[in-house]
Structure formats: structure tokens, C-alpha cells
Amino acid sequence: MASLTIQHATKSFGGLEVLHGVDIQIADGEFVVLVGPSGCGKSTLLRLIAGLEDITQGEILIGDREVSHLHPKDRDIAMVFQSYALYPHMTVEENMGFSLRMRDVNLSERKDKVRASAEILGLTNLLGRYPRQLSGGQRQRVAMGRAIVRDPKVFLFDEPLSNLDAKLRVQMRSEIRELHKKLGTTIVYVTHDQIEAMTMADTIVVMRDGYVEQIGSPLDLYDRPANIFVGSFIGSPAMNMLEGRIGGDRQSFVSNRGTQIAFGAPVSPEADRKVILGIRPEDIGVSETGTPAMVRQVEPTGADLHVNLDLDGDGFTALFHERLPLEEGQNMGLKVLADQAHFFDPDSGKRIE
Amino acid sequence: MVRWQRGLWLFFLPSFGLLAVVLLWPLGYAIYLSFFDYYLGSDVRSFVGLGNYADLLTEGRLWNSMWTTILIAFGSVALEFIVGFALALALYRLHQSAKVFSVLLFLPHIVTPVVAALFLKWMLASNWGFIDATLLTFDIVPPDWLGDPIWAKISVILADAWVFTPLVMMVLYAALQGLDTSVVEAAQIDGANNWRVLRHIIVPALIPAIIFTISVRLMDVFRFFDIIYVLTGGGPGTATETITIYTYQLGFRMLEVGKASALGVITLIVVASLLLTINRVLNSIYRGGDQ
Numbered sequence: 001m002a003s004l005t006i007q008h009a010t011k012s013f014g015g016l017e018v019l020h021g022v023d024i025q026i027a028d029g030e031f032v033v034l035v036g037p038s039g040c041g042k043s044t045l046l047r048l049i050a051g052l053e054d055i056t057q058g059e060i061l062i063g064d065r066e067v068s069h070l071h072p073k074d075r076d077i078a079m080v081f082q083s084y085a086l087y088p089h090m091t092v093e094e095n096m097g098f099s100l101r102m103r104d105v106n107l108s109e110r111k112d113k114v115r116a117s118a119e120i121l122g123l124t125n126l127l128g129r130y131p132r133q134l135s136g137g138q139r140q141r142v143a144m145g146r147a148i149v150r151d152p153k154v155f156l157f158d159e160p161l162s163n164l165d166a167k168l169r170v171q172m173r174s175e176i177r178e179l180h181k182k183l184g185t186t187i188v189y190v191t192h193d194q195i196e197a198m199t200m201a202d203t204i205v206v207m208r209d210g211y212v213e214q215i216g217s218p219l220d221l222y223d224r225p226a227n228i229f230v231g232s233f234i235g236s237p238a239m240n241m242l243e244g245r246i247g248g249d250r251q252s253f254v255s256n257r258g259t260q261i262a263f264g265a266p267v268s269p270e271a272d273r274k275v276i277l278g279i280r281p282e283d284i285g286v287s288e289t290g291t292p293a294m295v296r297q298v299e300p301t302g303a304d305l306h307v308n309l310d311l312d313g314d315g316f317t318a319l320f321h322e323r324l325p326l327e328e329g330q331n332m333g334l335k336v337l338a339d340q341a342h343f344f345d346p347d348s349g350k351r352i353e
Numbered sequence: 354m355v356r357w358q359r360g361l362w363l364f365f366l367p368s369f370g371l372l373a374v375v376l377l378w379p380l381g382y383a384i385y386l387s388f389f390d391y392y393l394g395s396d397v398r399s400f401v402g403l404g405n406y407a408d409l410l411t412e413g414r415l416w417n418s419m420w421t422t423i424l425i426a427f428g429s430v431a432l433e434f435i436v437g438f439a440l441a442l443a444l445y446r447l448h449q450s451a452k453v454f455s456v457l458l459f460l461p462h463i464v465t466p467v468v469a470a471l472f473l474k475w476m477l478a479s480n481w482g483f484i485d486a487t488l489l490t491f492d493i494v495p496p497d498w499l500g501d502p503i504w505a506k507i508s509v510i511l512a513d514a515w516v517f518t519p520l521v522m523m524v525l526y527a528a529l530q531g532l533d534t535s536v537v538e539a540a541q542i543d544g545a546n547n548w549r550v551l552r553h554i555i556v557p558a559l560i561p562a563i564i565f566t567i568s569v570r571l572m573d574v575f576r577f578f579d580i581i582y583v584l585t586g587g588g589p590g591t592a593t594e595t596i597t598i599y600t601y602q603l604g605f606r607m608l609e610v611g612k613a614s615a616l617g618v619i620t621l622i623v624v625a626s627l628l629l630t631i632n633r634v635l636n637s638i639y640r641g642g643d644q
Contacts, residue, residue, distance in 0.1 A: 052538050073544040085539035089557040098553075102544035146543070 001185050002063035002153040003028045004049070009058035011044055011210075018044055019210045021058065026203070031180050031187045035197040036207035037233070042190045045207070046156050049188060051075050062153050073102070078147035079156040082163065084139045086131040092118075092142050093127040099150045117149040120182065137168045144176070148183060157189040161196065173199055194234050198222070206230050228349040231278045231342055237306060237317045242277045243346060246270070251338070253277050257312040261291045263338035269352045276349075278342035281306070281319035290333035295326050309334070387615035393608040405615035415616070417591055418599040419623075425506060425581075425595060426574040429513040433570060434563075436514065437521030442551075444522070445529040455526065462519035469516045470583035474499070477508055477584075502592035505585050509593050512580050517573075521566050528562030529555070564635050568628050575624045596620050 004026040011019040019041045026032050034042040047053040049060055051072035060068045067075045078099070086095050093114055100110045118124045121141045131139055140160060147155055157176070161169045177200055180187055191197055197204050198218045206213040206221065206229070214226040218234075225231035231239045244255035250266040253275070261277070269275050293316065299306040300323070307326060309316040311334075318334070326332065343352040387405055391398045409415045444455055461469060476483045477498040488495040496504045532555065540554045556563070578597040581587060587594035587602070594602070596616065604613030 050538075050542060052541070071546075072538070072541045073546070075542075077542065079539065079542050081535040081539060083533065083535050085533065085535035087536060087540070087554060087557075089560075098540070098545075099543035102540075102549060146539075150543075 001028050003030075003061075004154055004186055004188065005059070005061040006045070006049070007059040007061070009045065009048055009060065010056045011041070011048060011053060012056045017056075017210065019048070019056075022207075022210075022212055024205055024212065024215065026186060026188065029184045029186055031177075031189065031200060031202045032205060033189045033191060033197040033201035033203070034205045034207060035191055035194055035233075036213075037192060039209075040207040041210040042192075042205075042207050043158055046079075046158055046188060046190045049154070050077055050079050050156055076153045077156055078150060078152040078154075079158065080140075080143045080147050080160045082159040084131070084143040084163075086139060086142055086146075088131055090130075091127065092123060092129050092131070092134070092145075095131070095142055096123075096127075096145045096149050099146065103150070113149050114145075117145045120148065120179070121145045136164050137172065140164065140172060141175075144179065148179070148185075151185075153186065155185050155187045157187065159191055160189075161191070161193075169196075176200065195236060198234070204234075206233060208233075224351065225278070225342065226351050228276060228278070228344045231344065231351075235280055237281045237319060239278045239280050239342070240316050241344075242279075242311070242314055242316075243275075244277065245272055245274050246343075248272060253341070255312070255314060257314055259291060259312045259314065261334075261336055263336060263341060265338040267338050267341060267343065269343050273352075274346050275352060276344040276346050278344060279336050279340065280342075281317045282321075283336065283340035284316075284318040284320075285335040285337070286320075286324065287333045287335035290335040293332055293334050295328055295330045295332060297328060298326050383614045383617050386611055387618050389611045391609075391611040393604070393610045398611075401611070405612045406619070409612065409615055409619065414591065414594075414599065415596075415619075418594045418596050421506070421591070421593060422575060422577075422595040422597075425510055425513070425577065425593070426571060428506075428510040429517070429574055429577075430567060430570045432510060432514040433518045433521045434567060437518045437566075438525055440518070440522040441525035441529055442555075444526050455523065458522060459519040461515050462517065462523075464516070466516055466579045467583055470512060470580040473508075473512045473515065473580075474584055499585055500589055502589055505589060505592050509581055509584060512584055513574060513577060516580065517570060521570065524566045525559065525562055528559050532558055560635060564632055567631060567635075571628060571631070572624055575620065575627075596623075 004024075006022055006024040006026075009019055009022045010017065022041075022045060024032075034045060036042050044053060048055050051067070051070060055068050058068070059066055062075060062077070087098065090098065096114045096117060097110045100113060105113070114127070115124070118127055121144060123138075123141055123145055126134065126138060126142070131142070134142065143160070160176075161172055164172060173196060176189075189200065201218055203215060204218055204221055205215050208229055214221060214230045216224075221230060221234045225234060225239075228241065232241065242253070242255045242259070244253055244259075246253055246267065246269045247260075248271050250269075250271050251264065252260055252262045253267075254260050255277075291311065293309040293311050295307055296310050296315075297308040299308070303321075305320045305323060305326070307318045307320065307324075309318055309332075344350060345352055388400060388402055389398045390401045390404065440458060447454065464472070477485075479485060479497060479500070480489075484498070485495045498504050498508045536558070537550055537554055540550045545553060576597055577595055578601065581593050581595060581598055582601070585593045587598040597620070600613050600616045600620070603609045603616060
């Protein structure tokens with residue numbers, strides 16, 4: 001186990017810079033999820049940590065040791081790949097024992113360690129099988145077994161659940177959490193799935209276009225997104241955004257299309273300031289005297305009700321936990337509380353405190 | 354349903370007909386002729402049973418040509434494989450600029466073997482050939498490349514390797530392109546250095562391509578004729594006389610078609626059993642007998 005420090009990490013491919021001086025401090029035993037859309041640089045950053053790509057500038061430290069330019073084998077890390085990357089011509093036991101074999105651990109110790117890891121992951125019965133004889137979930141578990149067998153300082157996971165079906169993904173999510181609890185090893189986990197990030201992480205790092213947008217706990221990011229991007233990226237369905245200005249009484253908001261939303265209490269931005277209002281679909285309430293909206297579409301998921309609304313031409317999504325008797329074309333009133341409204345600066349995109 | 358099945362046979366017939374005409378009929382005819390004492394041009398064909406086989410297997414010239422064939426075959430295939438694999442790995446590492454190199458390296462294989470052999474014959478010609486002339490300028494006395502029994506064998510091996518290494522390189526390079534790079538990266542993270550990645554990950558992953566390449570090349574080199582015919586004609590003496598050269602001598606110089614056919618059948622059996630053995634050995638080494 002060890003902490004992980006990334007200082008001003010920059011990566012260029014030819015003349016194209018894809019990571020622009022990333023700084024992240026990860027504590028010993030922390031579970032950190034790097035999340036962001038495709039092409040945001042999260043996988044590149046993970047590969048820099050692994051040593052699979054050369055860092056262009058900056059430093060990476062595992063514990064107190066600088067590893068920026070070391071070969072992957074000398075960094076004492078283990079990685080689980082999206083494609084599992086199991087050695088197809090080796091049995092599960094040989095796959096799991098490969099790293100020990102490469103470190104010249106003797107056969108009996110190797111067997112003991114592989115068996116111990118196999119037991120943790122429930123793989124004991126599969127040790128004699130080849131990867132092609134395993135299901136997706138089993139392969140995933142073997143890939144994790146291969147990572148834990150050598151007790152590395154840091155685990156790296158590169159979108160490890162993307163190839164699994166939805167049900168198995170939920171199950172493996174909690175298994176990885178359990179594993180982290182049991183082993184306490186520092187984990188850096190890459191995903192583009194914000195639900196995965198929210199449910200698994202101690203700390204989430206949101207990235208976009210090679211920059212870190214925000215670092216914080218899942219609820220921090222959800223409750224206080226630092227900018228428009230984080231606000232709309234974290235949470236599903238996505239946060240509603242409306243451009244407009246704060247009313248003169250600081251208790252209301254008027255959108256560019258003229259929709260008026262009353263908060264019932266003063267909000268933080270000054271009066272008449274141009275803002276972008278962010279409201280999470282689940283923070284919207286129903287009030288007969290509230291902002292009028294028309295129901296465009298009702299999507300019941302069983303547990304919740306997703307309602308697509310029309311606010312004077314602006315699309316808006318609301319999520320209700322009650323089964324409201326709503327019909328398409330119907331008019332209704334919406335209510336938003338002052339402490340549930342998020343405000344962002346239209347020019348910088350940053351949160352207004 | 355029955356009609357449908359009959360219809361299927363119709364689709365099968367053209368390819369079967371073609372195979373029968375170009376493959377099965379000549380093969381059957383060769384096997385048939387191998388049981389006769391038959392000289393090309395003569396009207397008499399006397400049945401001798403396994404007589405031709407007995408004659409061939411008891412004479413020294415067959416065994417001599419067999420050993421020569423084996424030596425040249427394994428020598429050239431080993432050389433082609435080692436150099437071809439090394440070049441394929443180098444190209445694999447070169448990435449972008451690889452395309453230019455692969456075209457350049459492939460050039461010898463684009464040339465017809467006979468033309469390549471003629472070209473090499475000029476290169477290797479005594480005293481005034483390019484290689485001799487070059488060596489002589491450095492005061493190195495060159496060996497008689499094509500006139501000395503040992504050097505003639507080496508020259509033939511080098512000539513075959515010169516023409517066919519590019520093929521081996523391209524097949525293995527193509528196979529390397531299909532390699533799952535994350536498996537190689539996983540091995541690096543697991544602590545394998547370059548040599549161990551090659552030995553434990555890359556080579557096992559390439560086994561199907563390696564079996565294919567070695568099999569095709571061995572099959573080919575056992576039928577190796579054109580380059581030797583042009584370079585040495587099987588000489589000096591019988592130093593580079595392979596089975597195919599000997600078969601040619603029997604059939605078209607001595608006109609003993611029956612005996613030549615018997616030698617053809619023997620060659621077929623030797624090559625087929627050799628390939629089966631190699632296939633099994635290579636498979637069992639890397640697949641732990643699982644497949």
C-alpha cells in the first residue's frame with residue numbers, strides 16, 4: 001500500500017498535448033475514480049501511472065519513490081484491463097501465478113499465494129481452466145486475481161466492467177468495493193460511467209479535454225459541482241440548465257425565454273446578474289402556484305417517473321419518486337427550492353457561490 | 354429435402370471436377386506409374402509391383418539426395434524463420450515508418466525465383482562476380498561459392514533464404530499486428546522483461562502463424578527446384594542434388610518415368626509425415642496438450 005502523487009503530469013503524442021499538467025494527490029488506501037467522457041485523457045493518465053506511456057513532463061510518485069520513468073515492472077503496480085488481457089494459452093492458475101513466476105518466486109510459494117487469492121475471489125474451482133472456458137464475469141475475476149496475488153502498492157483498473165452485462169456490472173461493482181475493503185490497497189479506477197464513479201469511489205476526479213475539472217467525494221460533486229460540465233456530467237438524468245438572470249428581489253430567476261421561477265428565499269448571486277441556473281431533475285417539486293410547464297412525455301421506470309417538460313420552449317426533465325397521474329399535453333406547476341438551485345457564470349462556466 | 358440435397362451436389366461438382374483434373378488424376382496416375390517399369394517414349398510398360406520402390410530405397414543416391422534435401426530444407430527454413438521473425442519484430446516496433454521498410458524488404462520475394470537465382474548466380478560468379486570482386490578489393494580470397502560441395506550447399510540455402518525470408522517476415526508481421534497489445538502490456542506490468550514477453554506471450558500467441566509459416570516453407574522447400582537448378586544444377590557432383598532434382602534427373606534425363614513416379618510418392622509420404630509431426634510437436638509445446 002502506498003500513496004500516489006501526480007504532479008503536473010503532461011502528455012503529448014507528437015505535437016498534440018492530451019494531458020495539460022494534471023495534479024492529483026491520492027492518499028494511501030484511497031479508492032479514486034477517474035471519470036470523464038471519451039477522449040478526456042483518463043485512460044492516458046492511468047497508462048502514465050502504469051508506465052505504459054512515457055510521461056512528457058511532470059512527476060509520478062508512488063509513496064515517496066519517483067517512478068515517472070521506470071519500466072512498468074519496476075513500479076510495483078497491478079492493472080486490470082478492459083479486455084481482461086488474460087494470457088490465452090495459460091490456465092487460470094498460471095495466469096494468476098505469472099507475475100510471481102516473473103519475479104522468480106518458487107513454485108510452492110507461488111501455489112500458496114495463487115490459492116489464497118483464488119479463495120478470496122471464489123476461483124478455487126476454476127484454477128485448471130483456460131480463459132476461453134470462462135464466462136465474462138469469471139474472466140473479470142481472474143483478471144482481478146492476477147492483480148491481487150502479488151500484493152502490489154497500487155491497483156489500476158481501466159474500465160474493467162464495460163464488457164459485462166448490466167446485472168453482472170452491478171454485482172462486480174460491489175465485489176470490487178468489497179475487495180478494496182478487505183485489502184485496503186490504493187485503487188485508481190477509470191470509467192466513463194458516472195454511476196460507477198458515484199457508487200464506488202472515495203474520491204472522484206472529473207476530467208475533460210486533458211484537464212481536471214473537479215476533485216471531491218461523490219456527494220461533494222453531486223451537491224456542489226464546480227462548473228457546468230461537472231454539474232451536467234454527474235447525476236442521471238442530467239442536470240437541467242437554463243440561461244437567464246436573477247430577479248431584482250434575488251428570490252427568483254427569469255430565463256431568456258421569459259420563464260419565471262420563484263425560489264421562495266434569497267439566492268446567492270446578486271440581483272440582475274446573468275447566470276445559468278442548474279436544477280437536478282430530482283430536486284423539482286410540484287406546486288399548483290409554481291412555474292407553469294407542459295408535460296411532453298412521461299417515462300415510468302417502475303421506481304421513478306421521468307417527465308420531459310416544456311418551459312416556454314426550453315426542454316426540462318423532472319424526476320418524481322411518486323407515481324403522479326400525469327398525461328402528455330397536460331399543464332402543471334413546478335417548484336424549486338433556493339438551496340437546491342445551482343448557479344453558474346455564463347462566461348466562465350464556474351459555480352457562483 | 355431430398356431435392357435440396359441433390360441441388361447441393363451440383364454446387365460441389367465444379368470445384369470437385371477441377372480438383373480431380375489438376376490434383377487427383379495426376380496423383381493417381383503417378384501412383385499407378387510407380388508400379389511400372391516405364392521409360393518415357395517407349396510403348397512397353399511392364400508391371401513391377403513395388404520393384405521401383407525397392408530399387409530406390411536400396412540405392413545410395415536416393416539417401417544422399419534425401420539428406421541433402423533435409424539439410425537444405427532445415428537450414429534454409431531455420432534461417433528464414435529466425436531472420437524473418439527478427440525482422441517482423443523490428444517492423445512491429447517501428448510502427449509508422451514500418452510500411453516503407455516492409456516494401457523494401459519484400460522486394461526479393463516479388464522477383465520470380467528463377468530470375469532471382471540468375472541474379473544471384475551473377476553475384477556469386479567466381480572472380481568477377483559482385484561478391485568476389487568486393488571481397489578481393491579487401492584482399493580476402495573468396496571461396497568457390499558454387500563449385501565447392503560445402504559452399505554450394507550454403508549458397509543454395511542463402512539463396513532460398515534471400516528469396517523467401519520476406520514472405521516469412523510478412524506473415525509473422527501480419528500475425529503480430531493481430532496481437533492483443535493489452536496482453537503484452539499486462540505481461541510487462543506483471544514483471545516480464547522484453548525477452549520474457551517474447552518467450553511467454555508473443556511466441557505462444559503466434560503459434561498458429563508460426564505453424565503455418567514453417568509448414569508452408571518446409572512443404573515448399575522439399576519441392577525446392579528452380580533456384581538449385583539455375584544455381585548449381587544439383588552439383589558439384591551431387592552435392593546439391595535434392596529429391597526433386599533427382600526426380601527430375603530420373604524422369605527427364607534418364608527418362609525412367611516409373612522410378613521417378615515412385616520417388617514422387619516417397620517424397621509425398623516423407624513431407625506429409627514430417628508436417629504432421631512438426632504440427633503436433635509445436636502444438637503440444639505451447640498448448641499443454643489442451644487442444
